[in-house]
Amino acid sequence: MSLAQQVAANLPFLRRYARALTGSQSTGDAFVQATLEAALADEELKASLDNGRIPLYRAFNKVWSSAYLDVPHADDLAGEHEVGAQNRLGSITPLNRQALLLTTLEDFSPAQAAQIMDMSTEQVEGLVAEAVAEIDREQATSVLIIEDEPLISMQLEDLVSSLGHEIFGTAATRSQAAELLGDKTPGLVLADIQLADGSSGLDAVDDILEIASMPVIFITAYPERLLTGDRPEPTYLVTKPFQEQTVRAAISQALFFGSSKPMG
Incomplete structure (x- = not known):
């Protein structure tokens, strides 16, 4: 595999990490771009990138470590969810x-x-x-689970409850998710992409985000549908089969960076 192919294969994951770390895709991408520019200017660093993800993330870390304290003030990058991140830094x-x-x-x-x-x-x-x-x-919130596999849905319910959060509701289809929304909206959404009746969790989330803004975590066996840079913020991704620790971390990060709503 060529250097370009190696970097290209790992780039979506570095962008995901940069986004979670900074709270914004635009800010994260700016750090990723700075990392790639630094690598191209340093022959030794560029050569190391052919050895997998660790050298790439190490190069990113050097750029991030030299500048992260300035991120909250960087160009007023202004999305609502980034403001939430900055307030919690x-x-x-x-x-x-x-x-x-x-x-x-x-x-x-x-x-x-x-x-x-x-x-x-x-x-x-x-x-x-x-x-x-x-x-x-961190403050507890209410969580909507959109998942068509009953065992996974139950696992997520137990995990969410163990973290001290309230279950807003569970849905297996886009229409069921829509029916759960009324006067109240959840503070966090956990959503699969491919749902029971062939409907899309992406569409279900879009429906919800038209009503109110909240963090969203996609838990899916189809991560390639999200690692395109085209999804609206805030989107976090956990790949199936998942480790509970990974979901816990994603929930914590989503609530840290998002505008979560309190229970009640």
Whole structure:
């Protein structure tokens, strides 16, 4: 595989990570672009990118670490959800968030995350523990689950409840999701893409976002349908089959960056 093909294969995942880290696709993409520009200007760095995801994420980390403190003030990049992220940056430190994302959303081992962050494995594990403690203090919300597989739906209900959130409702189709909406709207949506009657979770989410704004996490076996850069913010992605820890991290990140609504 050529260098260009190697980078292209990993780029959607780096963009996903950058988005979760910064709270905005536009800001995340700016850091990704800066990373690629830095790599092209450095022959040694460019050569290292042929060795998989770790060197690419390590290169991104160097760019992010040199500038992340300025992100809340960067050009007033102005979406509602990014403003929510900026307002919460003081409550969860960037390094903690980064360690958590690398070891859950991106599925690196603590040792691999340590390589990326230029730290020891013990330091990364400590940062993850701190992040979890910070996240546990986040405000609870109500969660709508759109999932057509009953066992997975039940698993998600148990997971959401264990995190202290309320179940807004469950739906297996686009029409069922629409029927659940009334005077109240959920603070978070977990949605599959391919639903029971052939309807689309993407369309169901679009219906909901026309009524109110809230974070959305897609949990799907078809991630390629979302890794295009075309979806409206805020979109988070967990690939099936999933680890519960990954879903927990995605929920925490979505609530951290999104404009979640309180229960009631």
